[in-house]
Amino acid sequence: MKSTMSRVALSVSEIFSHGELLFPDSKIFTYTSEGTHVLSYGEVAKRARQLANGLVALGVKHHDRVATFCFNHNQHLEAYLAIPSMGAVLHTLNVRLFADQLQFIIDDASDKVIIADNIVLPLLLKCLIGRESVETILVVGSYDEALVEGFRTENNSSVTFIEYDSYISKFSEDFEYVEVEDENDAAAMCYTSGTTGNPKGVVYSHRSTYLHSLAASSSASLGLNSADRALVIVPMFHANAWGIPYAGWFVGSDMIMPGRFLQAAPLAAMITELRPTIASGVPVIWNDLLHYTEANPTDLSSLRIISAGGSAVPRALIEAYRDRYGLTLLQGWGMTETSPLCTLAIPPDNVAEEDRIKYLMTAGRPVAGVEIRIVDAEGQKLPNDGESMGEIQVSGPWITNSYFKGVNPGAFDGKWLRTGDMGTLDPEGYLRITDRTKDVIKSGGEWISSVELENAIMAHPDVFEAAVVGVPDDKWDERPLACVVLKQGSNVSAADLSNFILSQVAKWWLPERWSFVEEIPKTSVGKFDKKVLRNLYSEDKLHVHHV
C-alpha cells in the first residue's frame, strides 16, 4: 500500500530559497586582509544567482562539475548555494593537498570551472598543466595578470582566467532554479584525503545534503537557529565544513567566515569582535586558542558551545575550557564519507555536573538517522557493552554506500560503511574511538590504543601535544613510541611522563620509547600524520629516550 504523500524532491535549492525568504537580514561576515566584509543573506542570495547565471554563460550544464579551491568566505558560500541549485555539482578541492593529488582529483572529477582564491593561485597553476577538462578559473580577489599570462603562453594553455566579483556583477540577479527530478542526483562532491592510495570521491546528493542540514539544526544535535552566529573554522573544502554552511543557512544563522586567518590570534580577535555563539574546529585549533588566551586574555563569553571533531579531544582540553571559561567543548565524530555528522557527545539530561565529563570524553551518540555497529575481524556484530572493541560501521541516509566510479568496494558491507576506525559502543549508545585500524598498536597479540595513551600524556600540564605510534619490536612485534611537544620552558623528562600516566593506563601499555619533538606533523586537514612519525623513526631521524 502506497502513501498519498507528495513525491516532491528534497533539494539544495529548497535550502537556498527557504533561508532567503525567512532570513533576508541574517549576516555573513568575511575576514579578509582588507578588513571584515558584511553581507546580508539577501545580498549573498542575489550574488549566488548572479554566479549561477555567470556559470551558465561559461557553458556549465546540468551535472557538470564546478570546483572550488578556496578558504571560507562569502564567495565560497555563494558557490555552495548556486552550483547545486543550477543542477551542477559543487566540487570542493582541498587547498592543503599536494599537487599530484590535486591533479588526480581534478581529472577524476572532470572539473570544468574552478573558483579559486588568489592566494592559492600559484599552487593551482602548478596543477593545471594537462588538466583537459578545465576551461575557466574564476579568481576570488585581485591577482597578477602577468603571472597568468605567463602561465598561458608558457604552457600554450587555453584556460581562461576571470576575476570573480567583477564577472558575476554583470549578470542578472534573477535565476530560475533547476527542478531536481531525482533527489539522489549529485549535488556536491569531496575527495577523501586518505594517507594511502589515490583520493576517493564521495558524491553527496540533494537528498543527503537536505537531510544532513535538518539533522544538524535539530534541537537534539547542534540546535543551530536564527539567534546563532556560527564561527565556521572548519574549512569549507573539508567535508562541507561539517555541514554548517547549509544547516546554518536553512535556519538563518549568522556566519563568520575567517578566510585564511585560522591562527589563534585572529580567531581570538574575531570572537571578541563579532561574538559568535557557536564555533567548530579541529582539536588542534582549540588547543592553540587555549594556549593563546593564557597569554592574551580573550572574552569567550558569547560562545554557547564549541564543537570539535576530526580527531579525539584530550580530556585536559575539555576540562580547561570548562574550568576557565564555563564552556562546553562538544566532540563529534564523522568523516568525509558521512557528510560528516554521525555522533555528538551530548551528555544525557539530568546527569550530575561531575559525571558530564564521562560523556563529553566519548565520541558521542548517533544523531537521529544514523545507525552504528561494532564489528569484529570476521564481520560479526559485537555487543554494545562498552568493552567489545572492533571496527565501527555506520549506515544512514547521508552516509556513502560507494565511492565515485566504484573504487574500493571493500569499504562497504551491504548498507554499512566500514569506517576504518576502531571503537566500542556502550549500552547508552555512546561511542568511544579507540584508534584508527591502521594506528592501533598490536603488542604481543593484544591491542594498545594510541589515542588513549595520547590523552593520558596530554593531560600533563607541561605537554602541548603528543602523538603515539606503533613501532617494530623484536619481542612484542609492536610497541608504542610517544612523540611529545613540551610547552616552552618545561624540562619534564620521559620518566616523569611515564610516571604521570601510570595511574591512567595499564602498566604493560607504558611506552619504552619517548621522543621530544618541535611539533607533531599534521595532515592537510589538521590530524596527526602518524605515517610521517613512523617514517621518521624507521629512518632513525628521531632522538629517542628509553625508559
Add this chain to the structure above:
Amino acid sequence: MKSTMSRVALSVSEIFSHGELLFPDSKIFTYTSEGTHVLSYGEVAKRARQLANGLVALGVKHHDRVATFCFNHNQHLEAYLAIPSMGAVLHTLNVRLFADQLQFIIDDASDKVIIADNIVLPLLLKCLIGRESVETILVVGSYDEALVEGFRTENNSSVTFIEYDSYISKFSEDFEYVEVEDENDAAAMCYTSGTTGNPKGVVYSHRSTYLHSLAASSSASLGLNSADRALVIVPMFHANAWGIPYAGWFVGSDMIMPGRFLQAAPLAAMITELRPTIASGVPVIWNDLLHYTEANPTDLSSLRIISAGGSAVPRALIEAYRDRYGLTLLQGWGMTETSPLCTLAIPPDNVAEEDRIKYLMTAGRPVAGVEIRIVDAEGQKLPNDGESMGEIQVSGPWITNSYFKGVNPGAFDGKWLRTGDMGTLDPEGYLRITDRTKDVIKSGGEWISSVELENAIMAHPDVFEAAVVGVPDDKWDERPLACVVLKQGSNVSAADLSNFILSQVAKWWLPERWSFVEEIPKTSVGKFDKKVLRNLYSEDKLHVHHV
C-alpha cells in the same frame, strides 16, 4: 550524475529505535480515572514490541490496516510505534465522528483490527454491524463482557474482543522490525473530517512521517528536545496530534497524555502537577483554560510555549496569555492533508517587543520543507504583497498529493494542494488566513473575511466566543451574521459590539444581524461548525437583533 550516498529508507522504525536507544528514561504520563500512570520510554518500547507480536498473532500482515479508536494515552503511543514498524498501517479513527461516517471510514480503509478505548466501546459497537473487514477489537481498559457477548449473539457477529493490556503481556518483548523497502509505503492514515461529502483518506508514508518529525523538532520550529515535557492535548486521532508523538519520541521529550480529561479543570491540574514545558491544543481549549484560571489561579510558569492551530487565534487571547502569564501563544497552520505542520507564527529575531504581536497574529511562516503560494480564482499565482487574497496552496514532502483511492482529484494542481483556505502572503513570508473558501462572505461582489470580524468581536472583554457566517441578503447577495456568546452576567448589546468593532474593520463590513447564543456549535475537532449556524438561521431558529 548520481550520488554515492546510501539509499537506506527513512522509516518509523528508525524513530522508534532511536528514541529508545538514546532516551530510555524519558517519561510518558497517562491520566486515567484511576490516577496518573508513568512509564519510561524503555517500558513503552517493550510494550510496543509486545503489541507488534500480539498483532502478528492476530494475523496482521504487511500493509494491513490496524485502527485506533482512542484518546491520548500510552497504549495509543504504543500503537503509533508498533504498527508502522511491523509494516502495517496505523489508522487513527476520530472518536467524535458520527456513526455513519465511522462506518464509511472503516469500510473504506478495510480495518482488520481496532484498538479501542472502553469508554467509546458502545459507540464503536453501533458502527461494527456490517463491517466485514474487522476481525478483532483490542479494548483498552476494562469493559463489560456481557455487553460484548450481547452484541455478538444479537448480531451473530464473529468479531473477537480482547482486553489490550493483559493480551499484550503474554507476548515477547523482542521483535524484529520489518525493513521498509520503499519509504513511500504507507505508515499511517487519517480521514479528513470535512463537513461535506464522504471523509477522504490521507495516507502518510514512512518518509513523510520521518521528515515531519525532523521538521517539528528543528530549532527553527517548535524546537522539541529531551529537556521538554509536552502536554499533548491535540487528540492523537486528529492529524497525528500535530506530529508531537513521533517528533517528541525522536528527541526524547517527556509526554503527558491527558486521556479523555480535556476540560480546563483537569488540564490546569496536569499543568500544575506535572509542569509541562510545551502544550498544544486548539484555540477553544486555550480560551477555556484562560477563563478557568481567572477564577482558579493556576501556575503556568513551567510552560515555555503553548501552540495553537486548527482555527484562527483571536488577538485578545494571545495578548491575555502574554500579559497575564508572560507566555507565548504560538499559532500554527496545517491540516490533516499536511501531516499537519505547514507554518508557525514565530516572529523574526530582534523584533521590538511591541511589534511581536503583529507576527503572532498571523498564521506564520512556512517551516523548512514547505512551499506556499496564493492563487486567484483562475489558478494564477498572486504576488506576496500581503494584500492579494486568494486560495492558499501548499507543496512539500509531507503534504498529500492525492486522496486514498484517488477521490477528489480536483483538490490538486500539479504538486500543489488546494487547501480551501483563503489568505495572503506578505514579503517576509508570513501567511494570513482570511477565511475558508466556503466561509468567506461575498457581499456586493466584494469579500468580507468572517475570521477578521470574529477576531474584532472577540477582542471585546465581555465576549466569550463569536462566530460570523454569511447569510442570504436580497440587496448584497450575502451579508455577515454575528453569533456571540457573552460572558456570564454581561448585558452588552449588539449596538455596543457594533460600535466596538467600528475602529477595527471597514464600515461596510459591519454586520446588520446579531444573535446572542448559549454556545457556538463545534465540529468533531473543535472548530466552529458554521454549517450548523447557517442552517439554524435558515430554519429561523436564531433570535436575531438588527443593528
